Amino acid sequence: MPKALSLKYRPSKFSDLIGQESVSQTLSLALELDKVSHAYLFSGLRGSGKTSSARIFARALQCEKFPTSTPCGECNSCLSAKNNSHMDIIEMDAASSRGIDDIKNLIEQIQYPPAYGRFKVFIIDEIHMLTKEAFNAFLKTLEEPPEYVKFILATTDPLKLPATILSRTQHFRFKKIPQKSIANHLKNILNKENLKFEDEAIELLSRNCSGSLRDAITMLEQSIIFSKENLTLQNISSMLGSLNPTKIEAFFEAILLKDEKLIDELLVEFEMYEVENVLNEMIDFLKNKVLEKNPKYNLVIVERFFKILGEAKVMLGLNADSSFVLLLASLKLKESLNIQEIDKIIAKIEKEILQESSKETNIYNQNQDVNTKENNSIKTENNPINTINIDDSINDIKDSGSIKFNRVVKKIYERDYDLGELFSKNISFVNFENNTLTWESRADEITKDKLKPYFKIIQEIVREIFGDIKIALAKEQFNIINKETSLKENINLDSKVLGSTNADSTSPEVVKNIKNIFNILEMEVIKR
Numbered sequence: 001m002p003k004a005l006s007l008k009y010r011p012s013k014f015s016d017l018i019g020q021e022s023v024s025q026t027l028s029l030a031l032e033l034d035k036v037s038h039a040y041l042f043s044g045l046r047g048s049g050k051t052s053s054a055r056i057f058a059r060a061l062q063c064e065k066f067p068t069s070t071p072c073g074e075c076n077s078c079l080s081a082k083n084n085s086h087m088d089i090i091e092m093d094a095a096s097s098r099g100i101d102d103i104k105n106l107i108e109q110i111q112y113p114p115a116y117g118r119f120k121v122f123i124i125d126e127i128h129m130l131t132k133e134a135f136n137a138f139l140k141t142l143e144e145p146p147e148y149v150k151f152i153l154a155t156t157d158p159l160k161l162p163a164t165i166l167s168r169t170q171h172f173r174f175k176k177i178p179q180k181s182i183a184n185h186l187k188n189i190l191n192k193e194n195l196k197f198e199d200e201a202i203e204l205l206s207r208n209c210s211g212s213l214r215d216a217i218t219m220l221e222q223s224i225i226f227s228k229e230n231l232t233l234q235n236i237s238s239m240l241g242s243l244n245p246t247k248i249e250a251f252f253e254a255i256l257l258k259d260e261k262l263i264d265e266l267l268v269e270f271e272m273y274e275v276e277n278v279l280n281e282m283i284d285f286l287k288n289k290v291l292e293k294n295p296k297y298n299l300v301i302v303e304r305f306f307k308i309l310g311e312a313k314v315m316l317g318l319n320a321d322s323s324f325v326l327l328l329a330s331l332k333l334k335e336s337l338n339i340q341e342i343d344k345i346i347a348k349i350e351k352e353i354l355q356e357s358s359k360e361t362n363i364y365n366q367n368q369d370v371n372t373k374e375n376n377s378i379k380t381e382n383n384p385i386n387t388i389n390i391d392d393s394i395n396d397i398k399d400s401g402s403i404k405f406n407r408v409v410k411k412i413y414e415r416d417y418d419l420g421e422l423f424s425k426n427i428s429f430v431n432f433e434n435n436t437l438t439w440e441s442r443a444d445e446i447t448k449d450k451l452k453p454y455f456k457i458i459q460e461i462v463r464e465i466f467g468d469i470k471i472a473l474a475k476e477q478f479n480i481i482n483k484e485t486s487l488k489e490n491i492n493l494d495s496k497v498l499g500s501t502n503a504d505s506t507s508p509e510v511v512k513n514i515k516n517i518f519n520i521l522e523m524e525v526i527k528r
Contacts, residue, residue: 006217011052013070019177028069037170039151043158044174047214054152058089058121088117095126100133127153128160176211197231248285255333275322304336401432411461436470
């Protein structure tokens with residue numbers, strides 16, 4: 001009668017272990033260097049190689065060629081160990097022999113030296129199933145056993161073990177076996193058995209074994225029988241009751257193309273399977289597309305899809321209706337494609353702002369040309385002058401810079417609201433002349449420290465609005481204000497003098513006052 005594949009391809013040496021390289025290397029070196037501890041603890045997922053490693057280790061200890069990490073398989077000890085008939089390798093299942101009496105019997109066996117082996121090796125499987133009393137009875141023996149006794153403990157749940165047991169052993173953690181390693185091992189078995197298969201079918205099997213190699217081999221054997229040695233994706237999907245990956249791909253293609261009819265048809269088909277498995281298959285599909293660097297599935301889209309599927313799995317955990325969860329997830333997936341990428345939105349806003357800026361600049365330049373022509377047409381001799389408004393002259397110069405500065409503040413708000421608040425409350429516009437933007441700072445030392453890290457960001461925004469300019473801080477703000485006040489008073493005084501003079505007067509005093517006013521205006525404009 002042929003052997004089961006799980007027994008036929010059971011590891012017989014450490015190099016045969018799949019996905020446990022660090023564990024096998026450490027145990028091999030311990031054997032070769034003859035630095036063997038008195039007690040080991042192997043923990044990990046079912047089917048990850050714990051019991052197989054324990055048996056290989058025990059055979060290596062009893063092999064006549066010791067110290068060696070690879071049992072020869074030819075000596076009497078190796079042959080009897082392989083047939084599970086070695087008198088000095090004792091296996092115990094703690095799940096069925098968990099009481100204090102069972103441990104007392106084990107302790108009694110320890111009293112006697114090995115019959116014909118080098119050591120007396122005890123392999124205790126599912127050690128966490130022992131009762132509290134059994135653990136207490138076992139502690140002293142585990143801590144100080146005779147030199148010829150070696151313990152190898154195995155468990156799937158090390159958290160249930162008392163700390164006193166953990167501290168008395170060398171703990172080896174058997175990790176979950178990677179999906180790729182499982183798939184390669186299954187293909188290797190099928191090649192040795194001369195069976196044909198589809199790669200997609202084997203990958204589907206490896207995804208459904210939860211990292212357990214023994215489960216994978218068991219499912220493989222079942223698949224061979226079910227498919228009549230024709231391991232196709234369709235046959236494996238039918239046997240496992242899982243969704244065909246091609247359907248998942250068709251679903252996402254329909255989402256991207258917004259094919260409502262196909263989406264509805266596939267949703268009806270998906271409801272025939274466990275929704276949690278469907279969601280897991282969708283997540284695996286997206287992961288594969290990212291690894292393939294498929295241009296249809298850029299990172300932004302995949303991130304949105306993954307978030308939606310993750311939320312759907314959370315809803316399933318809350319016992320929500322599975323059909324409704326699947327429907328809601330599909331609607332969200334479709335809607336997520338309508339959301340523009342944030343980068344595109346930012347680019348669009350920046351483009352609109354730049355267009356608005358260029359329009360304002362053109363309007364300002366046109367106004368400046370008109371003002372220049374009007375000023376050139378004014379004659380200073382024999383013209384009636386009634387009043388001169390110095391505020392208008394100063395404000396015309398400031399207007400364009402002030403508008404742009406307000407746009408700078410607005411853009412800082414759009415970039416970071418808190419930074420915008422900080423900037424607008426502490427920084428105010430003074431003037432913009434000679435390609436230099438001057439502003440006044442009312443910030444104290446604490447506020448300055450807050451603004452410092454963001455100066456480069458502010459500088460970039462300023463240059464985006466104003467162009468390549470210099471930024472200056474107004475150091476004598478109060479002196480400037482006093483000068484402007486004094487200037488206005490002088491102008492008003494001179495205006496009164498002029499107002500009281502007849503328009504056709506040619507008095508030397510009037511001419512002198514007119515010249516003084518224009519000289520003051522000219523100097524002020526040059527300064528600013």
